[in-house]
Amino acid sequence: MSHPPFPSKPQVGETKSPCAGILRSLVLLPLFLAACQKPLPHVEKKTTPFPWIKYEAENATTTGILKGPSRDYLTPESESSGRRHVRLESQGQYVEFKLGAAANALVMRYSLPDAAKGDGLESTLSLYVNGRFVKKLPLTSRHAWIYGDFPWSNDPAKGRAHHFFDEMNCLLEPMPAGSTVRLQRDADDAAAYYLIDFAEFEEVAPPLPQPADSLSIVDFGGTPDDAKDDSTALSKCMKAASEAGKSVWIPKGVFRLDGERIALRQVKIFGAGMWHSRLVGTRPMFVGSGATATVSDLGIFGDTNERKDDEPDNAFHGNLGTGSVFKNLWIEHLKCGFWTTQGTINARLEGCRIRNVMADGLNFCNGTSRSTVQHCHLRNTGDDALATWSPREGKDWIPGKENKFLDNIVETPWHANGIAIYGGGDHLVAGNKISGTVQSGGGVLVSSGFNCVPYCGPIHVRDNLIEDTGGDCYIGQQVGGVWIHAHNSDIEVPIILQNLEIDNSSKAAISIHGPMAAKNIQIRNVKIKGRDREAVHIFSNASGRLTLEKIAIEESQYGLVMNDNPQHFQVVTETTAP
Numbered sequence: 001m002s003h004p005p006f007p008s009k010p011q012v013g014e015t016k017s018p019c020a021g022i023l024r025s026l027v028l029l030p031l032f033l034a035a036c037q038k039p040l041p042h043v044e045k046k047t048t049p050f051p052w053i054k055y056e057a058e059n060a061t062t063t064g065i066l067k068g069p070s071r072d073y074l075t076p077e078s079e080s081s082g083r084r085h086v087r088l089e090s091q092g093q094y095v096e097f098k099l100g101a102a103a104n105a106l107v108m109r110y111s112l113p114d115a116a117k118g119d120g121l122e123s124t125l126s127l128y129v130n131g132r133f134v135k136k137l138p139l140t141s142r143h144a145w146i147y148g149d150f151p152w153s154n155d156p157a158k159g160r161a162h163h164f165f166d167e168m169n170c171l172l173e174p175m176p177a178g179s180t181v182r183l184q185r186d187a188d189d190a191a192a193y194y195l196i197d198f199a200e201f202e203e204v205a206p207p208l209p210q211p212a213d214s215l216s217i218v219d220f221g222g223t224p225d226d227a228k229d230d231s232t233a234l235s236k237c238m239k240a241a242s243e244a245g246k247s248v249w250i251p252k253g254v255f256r257l258d259g260e261r262i263a264l265r266q267v268k269i270f271g272a273g274m275w276h277s278r279l280v281g282t283r284p285m286f287v288g289s290g291a292t293a294t295v296s297d298l299g300i301f302g303d304t305n306e307r308k309d310d311e312p313d314n315a316f317h318g319n320l321g322t323g324s325v326f327k328n329l330w331i332e333h334l335k336c337g338f339w340t341t342q343g344t345i346n347a348r349l350e351g352c353r354i355r356n357v358m359a360d361g362l363n364f365c366n367g368t369s370r371s372t373v374q375h376c377h378l379r380n381t382g383d384d385a386l387a388t389w390s391p392r393e394g395k396d397w398i399p400g401k402e403n404k405f406l407d408n409i410v411e412t413p414w415h416a417n418g419i420a421i422y423g424g425g426d427h428l429v430a431g432n433k434i435s436g437t438v439q440s441g442g443g444v445l446v447s448s449g450f451n452c453v454p455y456c457g458p459i460h461v462r463d464n465l466i467e468d469t470g471g472d473c474y475i476g477q478q479v480g481g482v483w484i485h486a487h488n489s490d491i492e493v494p495i496i497l498q499n500l501e502i503d504n505s506s507k508a509a510i511s512i513h514g515p516m517a518a519k520n521i522q523i524r525n526v527k528i529k530g531r532d533r534e535a536v537h538i539f540s541n542a543s544g545r546l547t548l549e550k551i552a553i554e555e556s557q558y559g560l561v562m563n564d565n566p567q568h569f570q571v572v573t574e575t576t577a578p
Contacts, residue, residue, distance in 0.1 A: 003333075020286075024235040026168030048411070050377055052202035053101055057086040061096040064088045064196070073439050076111055076164045079414055080197050081429075081436060083468070085111075088125075089193040103201035104174045104570040105275060107428035108137065108183065111164040114145035120305070122334040123191035128182040129175055137183075139168055139191070143333050143356060144307050150415075150474075151307050152382075153529045162439075164416050165197060166356055167332070171275060174319020176223065184561060198437035207252045207272035208297060214249040214270065215241045226319060229281070242267045250298060256281040261312075264320070266291035271298035274330035274353070282448050285334070288318035290343050296327040302334040307382065309356040318342035325350075332356045337378075341396065342367035347384060352376045354385075361410075364388040367398040369424075372406060384441070386410065390423035399453045400424035407431040410443075417441035417471065422450050425457025425493060429435065434466040442483045443469040443502070449487030452522060462498040471506030477539055480511035481531075485546065486518040494520045501527045508562070512569070514541035521546045530555040534562035543568035 068077035068084035120142030138400030146159030222233035278299035337354035418434035434443035443466030
C-alpha cells in the first residue's frame with residue numbers, strides 16, 4: 001500500500017481567495033465583559049516539566065549580534081524560539097550561559113549556511129566550561145535548509161529558503177550549578193556564520209541495566225559504535241525473543257540500521273536510555289505488522305533530509321496493533337516520528353521527544369482509535385506536530401475515534417500546526433503548551449479538509465496554553481492561534497473550546513473559515529492576551545453558529561468578534577448570573 005499524503009499545503013485549485021466581505025458585525029468587548037459577572041478562572045497549565053532547562057541565546061552573555069524579533073516568513077528570525085537568536089560571524093565571538101542547575105548533557109539549536117549544491121556543509125564550534133576548552137562540537141547543515149514550495153526541494157536554485165535550524169546533542173562531564181558554558185567561534189571553526197537559538201542543559205542518569213529474561217542484539221552479531229549495518233542482528237534478535245517469550249535488549253552504544261525496515265513483532269524492546277542506546281543510519285525504521293509491541297528508552301536518529309510522500313521513511317509506520325506502548329524515545333531526522341494506520345488501537349506514547357523531522361511528528365491516521373500521546377515534547381516538525389486524520393481512503397475507510405493529545409509541549413513547527421484534528425470524533429486535546437508556529441498553521445486546527453470522513457463525535461480542546469501562533473496560511477486567509485476550517489464537509493458535531501489561554505497570536509486568537517458550515521462551536525472560559533485583530537474572526541465564506549461565554553481580553557485595543565458574514569453566521573453571547 002502506498003504511503004498516504006500528509007496534511008500540508010493543498011494542491012493547486014484548493015486555495016481560497018482572501019476574505020473580501022464588506023459587512024462586518026462587531027460585538028464590543030466592554031459590553032460583553034460587563035454582562036459577565038464572575039471572574040475568569042486562571043487556565044491550569046498541566047504540562048509536566050521536562051528534565052532540562054532551556055537558556056535562550058538572546059538572554060545570555062554574548063559578544064555576538066542579536067537578531068530579531070521578527071515573524072517575517074523565510075527569515076531565520078521567524079523560525080527562532082521567541083523569534084530571536086544570536087549570530088556569531090567573527091573570530092572570538094561567543095554566547096555564554098550560566099547554569100542554574102547541575103548538568104552533564106547539552107542540546108544546542110543552531111543554523112549553519114547551506115552548501116552551494118544544497119547538500120549541507122560541516123563545521124565545528126568550540127565549547128568551553130568555566131573558561132577551559134572542552135571540545136569541538138560537530139555541526140552540520142545537512143538536515144536543514146529546504147527550498148521552493150511544497151513538497152520542497154534541496155535545490156537552492158528554487159529560492160525561498162527556509163527550515164534553517166537543526167540541533168546537536170552530546171554528553172559532557174558533570175557541571176555543577178553556577179558553571180559557565182561558552183559556545184565560541186575560534187579561528188579553526190570555519191563556517192561563515194553560526195546562528196545560536198538556545199542551549200538546553202540536562203542531568204542525564206546513568207545507563208539502565210539489562211532487564212532479566214532478555215536477549216541482547218550483541219549476541220546476534222550486533223556491534224556497537226562501528227560503521228557496520230546491524231539490521232540483520234536486530235531482526236534475528238527480535239525473532240528469537242518473540243518465539244521464546246523474552247524481551248530484546250539494546251545496550252549502551254550506537255547501532256547502525258541501513259538495511260530493510262524492521263518488522264515489529266509481538267515483543268518488548270528495551271534500551272539503556274535515550275541518551276545511551278541509539279539506533280542510527282539511513283533506515284532506523286520499524287514497520288507495524290498488527291502485533292502488540294513495547295519499545296522504550298532508545299534514541300532513533302535517521303538521515304532523512306528531504307520529504308518523499310510515497311516513501312514511509314518514518315521511525316514507526318503502519319498497523320501498530322492493540323495496546324502497543326512507546327516510552328522514552330528520542331526521534332530525529334526522519335520524515336515522521338509515527339504514522340499509524342488502520343488496526344492501531346489503544347496505542348500509547350509517553351515521555352518521547354520528536355524533533356527535526358521533515359513532516360508530521362505523529363499522525364494517528366486511517367482509523368487509528370483510542371490512542372494517546374502524553375507528556376511528549378515535539379519541536380521543529382515540517383508538518384503538524386501531532387495530528388489525527390481519518391481520510392476517505394479506498395473502500396475500507398473508517399473514522400478514528402477517541403484519540404487524545406495530553407500534557408505535551410510543541411515548539412516551532414516550521415510548517416503547519418501544533419496539533420490538528422481531521423475528521424473522526426470524540427477526540428480530546430488538553431493540557432498542552434504550543435508555541436511558535438511559522439507558516440500555514442495555528443496552535444490547534446479542527447478541519448474537515450484533506451478528504452477526511454465526516455465528524456462523528458464532539459471535539460474537545462481545553463486547558464491548553466497557546467502562544468505566538470497563527471498568521472499567513474496556504475488557504476489565502478490568515479489563521480488564528482486556534483482555527484476551525486469547515487472545508488470539504490459541514491462540521492455538524494460540537495467543537496468545544498474551553499479553559500484556554502491564547503497569547504500573542506499573529507492575528508486573531510481564534511478564526512473560523514468556510515466554505516462549508518461549522519454548526520456548533522462553543523467557546524467558554526478563554527483568556528486572550530495581545531494580538532493584532534479581534535479575538536474571534538469569522539471569515540466571509542464561513543457559515544454556522546458560535547456560542548461565546550466568559551471571554552477575557554488583555555493588552556489589546558481590539559474587541560471580541562469580527563463577523564464578516566453576519567447573514568449566514570450567528571454569534572450568541574451567553575452570560576452567567578453572579
